[in-house]
Amino acid sequence: MGASVPLRRQPSLSGERFVVEYRLAGQASDAPAKARDICLEQTVEFPEELVPPGAIRDQIIGRVESLEPAGPAQVARISYAVETAGGELCQLLNVIFGNTSIKPGVRVERLELPPSLLAAFRGPRFGCEGLRSRAGAAGRPLLCSALKPMGLTAADLADLAYQFALGGLDMIKDDHGLADQSFSPFEERITLCAAAVARANKETGGHCDYYPNVTGEPEEMKRRAQFAKAAGAGGLVVSPGLAGLSAMKALADDDSLALPIMSHPAFLGSFVAGDDSGISHAALFGQIMRLAGADSTVFPNFGGRFSFSRPQCSSIASAAAAPMGSLRPIFPAPGGGMSLDRIADMRSVYGADLILLIGGGLFRHGPNLTENCLHFRRLAEAF
Amino acid sequence: MGASVPLRRQPSLSGERFVVEYRLAGQASDAPAKARDICLEQTVEFPEELVPPGAIRDQIIGRVESLEPAGPAQVARISYAVETAGGELCQLLNVIFGNTSIKPGVRVERLELPPSLLAAFRGPRFGCEGLRSRAGAAGRPLLCSALKPMGLTAADLADLAYQFALGGLDMIKDDHGLADQSFSPFEERITLCAAAVARANKETGGHCDYYPNVTGEPEEMKRRAQFAKAAGAGGLVVSPGLAGLSAMKALADDDSLALPIMSHPAFLGSFVAGDDSGISHAALFGQIMRLAGADSTVFPNFGGRFSFSRPQCSSIASAAAAPMGSLRPIFPAPGGGMSLDRIADMRSVYGADLILLIGGGLFRHGPNLTENCLHFRRLAEAF
Numbered sequence: 123m124g125a126s127v128p129l130r131r132q133p134s135l136s137g138e139r140f141v142v143e144y145r146l147a148g149q150a151s152d153a154p155a156k157a158r159d160i161c162l163e164q165t166v167e168f169p170e171e172l173v174p175p176g177a178i179r180d181q182i183i184g185r186v187e188s189l190e191p192a193g194p195a196q197v198a199r200i201s202y203a204v205e206t207a208g209g210e211l212c213q214l215l216n217v218i219f220g221n222t223s224i225k226p227g228v229r230v231e232r233l234e235l236p237p238s239l240l241a242a243f244r245g246p247r248f249g250c251e252g253l254r255s256r257a258g259a260a261g262r263p264l265l266c267s268a269l270k271p272m273g274l275t276a277a278d279l280a281d282l283a284y285q286f287a288l289g290g291l292d293m294i295k296d297d298h299g300l301a302d303q304s305f306s307p308f309e310e311r312i313t314l315c316a317a318a319v320a321r322a323n324k325e326t327g328g329h330c331d332y333y334p335n336v337t338g339e340p341e342e343m344k345r346r347a348q349f350a351k352a353a354g355a356g357g358l359v360v361s362p363g364l365a366g367l368s369a370m371k372a373l374a375d376d377d378s379l380a381l382p383i384m385s386h387p388a389f390l391g392s393f394v395a396g397d398d399s400g401i402s403h404a405a406l407f408g409q410i411m412r413l414a415g416a417d418s419t420v421f422p423n424f425g426g427r428f429s430f431s432r433p434q435c436s437s438i439a440s441a442a443a444a445p446m447g448s449l450r451p452i453f454p455a456p457g458g459g460m461s462l463d464r465i466a467d468m469r470s471v472y473g474a475d476l477i478l479l480i481g482g483g484l485f486r487h488g489p490n491l492t493e494n495c496l497h498f499r500r501l502a503e504a505f
Numbered sequence: 506m507g508a509s510v511p512l513r514r515q516p517s518l519s520g521e522r523f524v525v526e527y528r529l530a531g532q533a534s535d536a537p538a539k540a541r542d543i544c545l546e547q548t549v550e551f552p553e554e555l556v557p558p559g560a561i562r563d564q565i566i567g568r569v570e571s572l573e574p575a576g577p578a579q580v581a582r583i584s585y586a587v588e589t590a591g592g593e594l595c596q597l598l599n600v601i602f603g604n605t606s607i608k609p610g611v612r613v614e615r616l617e618l619p620p621s622l623l624a625a626f627r628g629p630r631f632g633c634e635g636l637r638s639r640a641g642a643a644g645r646p647l648l649c650s651a652l653k654p655m656g657l658t659a660a661d662l663a664d665l666a667y668q669f670a671l672g673g674l675d676m677i678k679d680d681h682g683l684a685d686q687s688f689s690p691f692e693e694r695i696t697l698c699a700a701a702v703a704r705a706n707k708e709t710g711g712h713c714d715y716y717p718n719v720t721g722e723p724e725e726m727k728r729r730a731q732f733a734k735a736a737g738a739g740g741l742v743v744s745p746g747l748a749g750l751s752a753m754k755a756l757a758d759d760d761s762l763a764l765p766i767m768s769h770p771a772f773l774g775s776f777v778a779g780d781d782s783g784i785s786h787a788a789l790f791g792q793i794m795r796l797a798g799a800d801s802t803v804f805p806n807f808g809g810r811f812s813f814s815r816p817q818c819s820s821i822a823s824a825a826a827a828p829m830g831s832l833r834p835i836f837p838a839p840g841g842g843m844s845l846d847r848i849a850d851m852r853s854v855y856g857a858d859l860i861l862l863i864g865g866g867l868f869r870h871g872p873n874l875t876e877n878c879l880h881f882r883r884l885a886e887a888f
Contacts, residue, residue, distance in 0.1 A: 123871070123872050124868045124869045124870070124871070124872065125867075125868045125869075125870075125871065125872055125873060125874040125877060126868075126872075127654065127657065127661070127665070127868070128657070128661040128664040128665060129657065129661055130658065130660060130661055130664075131658045131660070131661070133656045133657075133658070133687075133688030133689075134687070134688065135688075159810075163810070164682075165654075165655050165656075165682065166653060166654030166655050166656065166682075167651075167653055167654065167655070167680055167682060167864070167865075168653050168654040168864070168865045169865040169868070169869075172865060172868050172869075173654055174654075177656065178654060178655075178656035178657070182654070182655055182656035205686055205687050205688065206655065206682075206686065208684035208685045208686040208687075208720075209685075210684060210685070210720060210721050210722070210725075211722070212684070212720040212721055212722075212726075212744075212747045212748055213682075213684035213685075213686075213720050213747075215747055215772060216681065216682060216684075216720070216744065216747055216771050216772065217682070219772055220681065220682070220744065220746075220747070220771035220772050221771055221774075221841075222774070223746075223771070223772050223773065223774030223775050224770060224773070224774030224777075224805055224811050224812075224841075225774065225810075225811060225812065226778065226812050268550075270549060270550055270551050271510065271548075271549030271550065271551040271556055271557075271561060271565070272548050272549050272550070272561075272565055272589065273516045273548075273549065273560065273561035273565035274510065274511070274512065274516075274561070275513065275514045275516070277513060277514070278510070278511045278512055278513055278514070281511040281513075282510070282511060297550055298599065298603065299547075299548065299549075299550060299589075299596075299599060299600070299603070301590075301591035301593060301595070301596035301599075302591045302592075302593070302596075303588055303589065303591040303596075304516075304517070304588050304591075305516030305517065305518075305588065306516075337591075337593060337595040337596050337599070338593050338595055338596075338751065339593070339594070339595075339751045339752070339754060339755040339758075340723030340724070340727075340749070340751065340752050340755055341723070341755065342593075343595075343751075344723075361595075361599065361603065363603075363606075364595045364596075364598055364599055364603070364749075364750075364751070365595055365749055365751060366723070366747075366748055366749020366750075366751065366752050367747075367749075368721065368722045368723065368726075368747070368748060368749065368752070369722070369723050369749050369751070369752060371722060372722040372723055372724065375722075387607060388599055388603030388604055388606070389598060389599065389602060389603050389606050390606065390607070391604075391605070391606030391607030391608065391782070392606050392775045392776045392778070392782055392783040392784070393775045394607075395609065395775070395778070395779055395781075395782035395783065396778055396779050396782070398778075399774070399775055399778035399779070400775040400778065401775070422607055427542075427546070427608075428607050428608060429607075429608065429609050430607075458604075458607075481550070481551070482550075482551045482552040482555060484508075485507045485508045485509075485510070485552070485555050486507045486508075486552075486555075487507070487508075488506070488507070488508065489506050489507065489508055489509075490508060491508040494508060
């Protein structure tokens, strides 16, 4: 006979639930026990027989809504009371995958979040429409390149930014490896690059947004974002795998900034490294980035330096566009070793709602970087 | 003939470098190219032939220091200029594994950080010695349990906390699933639980620390931490996989808080899910948690509900204790389905520098929770 849990009052719950679809690897015969284990692990984290009867047992513990075979695996749809998420991203992700991330053979495939839960999330401030409106670009992909290599001084990076912007790009982002290094201090870089882009915009009459990369501890990252805004930045690059998804969301939600957010996948690769663990490409780079306020989601395109497949990339684009309460659709921004000769193929997979992100490849077409950019733009508009 | 990168000034670098040990899966004959690819991907992220000559090519690009077979894999030791990390955790982790996390077959095994880099990190404020001194406990493991299940009201959780503290535990943590839910609002929970632990301490003359779990976006998390401090909390639980490692470090470094930090592994499991990807147990739960200021590092013990092996757990404990510049050694806190009959085995693996974290298992010994805790303490002191 063990000790019992005190229970003077039952929790009061609305009955509203959200659903997580998990892929369970292994034997079908083990799947019911695995699914039940997830229900406990993600909520009460307590021996089932010791959980007091009533609302905790009936509603707080996750509930297996369905369990069906899917290829060699099983798919379990498990629902949780919306109250378990406490109206915050951190705890929502914790209920979705906190401890279960540590168990072998379970992958998060998809989230189904009801309006009552999504109401706590503002989501992307701009989304596809907002980014198109900023760029004055209807019906075509947006064009983006990155300032690099790391090691250049702020003045040399600004020179690059000027050449890119003269060439008609819609967005110029810092490479995600530019932080506040001695060879290119943050404030100097942002000041010079924003000014260079503004000067080019004046000359072309176009509108190119400069997206500085903001890193650091949360207060410092916010300070850098504010500095960037004041210097004339038109967006921010954030790597939520490094800074934290909640830190990115806080920047996205900040009305004093009101800048588009581009999420970068750095440090997140382990989540999608195996079929039998982690989070699906669509849920991580589509659904979760949108929940966390990204207006565009960078990920490695198929056929580049990385190993995402065409269907995986396509699933991210679908999740970026699919209905999700009142959250705006966002732009997929596939990159990673892209070149100009890939544009036609990318258009065929992603359609026009796409940010074409070409970095080093832009240097290769000819000796004049601005001419290369103009060529890039003509190719992208040729559809 | 392509466009060239502007280079009016070479970066100035100290020559100091840090080393990352990567495990490369696959054919030995592919390893040199893979290692070189990491050198580029983690720094300039640029086609090698376009990188300008001079310091960027010679010092910013990573350098393969050695490449040796290790079982079926190869181990590459790659060094980077300390300046690439810009003196911040976010960017250090980005250089270590940002883009490469997305490439298949590469795992971070170990970090070798020179004093010149570690000087930018305060590390754990308390460490093992500090936690021992707070608890007045020399030469024995510290004892900890968790407040749960989720769904209990604040008053019922406080009742549990009181019973635990009367039983002589050194630390009582919130379960990491307790956030700011309607059934147990954060401020009410922290107020009642801290008061309950203080009352028990008065009765026992002992010193039990209450560790609230703090979540939320960075500013809210800081606000909750400040509230917890004011209410009498003696530590904080943070899940850096959810909140961000930099957000945890900011709490650890905050002199106005000056509270011990216990890191929880929620949402981090995907990093250690495969031998061929992610980060080693020792680097993630040992070295990186220490860099990010944790005084104790929770991870799932071998033989519990999770699947870490005995050598993996042992490697975490070693990394928690190994010399690391002036950073204090920290306590391993293996948990996850532990029970009283596991104590002897745990002592044999971890020694006395250990936090014994037993949750649901404490309810099972007998009907009186406080008696069960006293029994737990006698068992832990019996060595």
